[in-house]
Amino acid sequence: MVKMTSSPFGGLGRTRTLLALSLLGESYPRELARVLDMPLSGVQGALRGLELDSLVAGRSVGRMRVFQLNPRYFAAAALGEFLRRLAEPEAGLRDRVSALRRRPRRTGKPL
Numbered sequence: 001m002v003k004m005t006s007s008p009f010g011g012l013g014r015t016r017t018l019l020a021l022s023l024l025g026e027s028y029p030r031e032l033a034r035v036l037d038m039p040l041s042g043v044q045g046a047l048r049g050l051e052l053d054s055l056v057a058g059r060s061v062g063r064m065r066v067f068q069l070n071p072r073y074f075a076a077a078a079l080g081e082f083l084r085r086l087a088e089p090e091a092g093l094r095d096r097v098s099a100l101r102r103r104p105r106r107t108g109k110p111l
Contacts, residue, residue: 017046022083023097026068
C-alpha cells in the first residue's frame with residue numbers, strides 16, 4: 001500500500017474524502033468514516049468544508065444527508081480525472097470500496 005504524502009485539497013482528510021466519494025459515486029458521512037477508517041467528526045468536517053468550496057454537493061434523503069462530487073462544479077470533468085489518477089496508488093481504499101455492500105440483504109437469505 002502506498003501512503004498518500006500530499007494533500008492537494010487542503011488537508012489529508014479532505015483529500016481522502018474526495019477520493020472515496022469519487023470511487024463510491026455518492027455516500028453518507030458514516031459510510032465514508034467506515035471506509036476511510038476516520039472519525040465521523042473528521043469526515044463531517046471535511047464534507048462541510050468541501051461543500052462550502054463547492055467541490056461536493058449534499059442532499060437530504062429522509063433524515064440522512066447524502067454527498068457526491070458536485071456535477072455543477074466548473075471543472076467537474078477535470079476534477080474527476082484528477083481524482084481517478086490520484087486514486088491509482090490507493091489499492092487499500094479501492095479494495096474497501098469494492099467490498100462495501102451497497103444494497104440490503106434479501107429477507108430470509110442465510111448469512
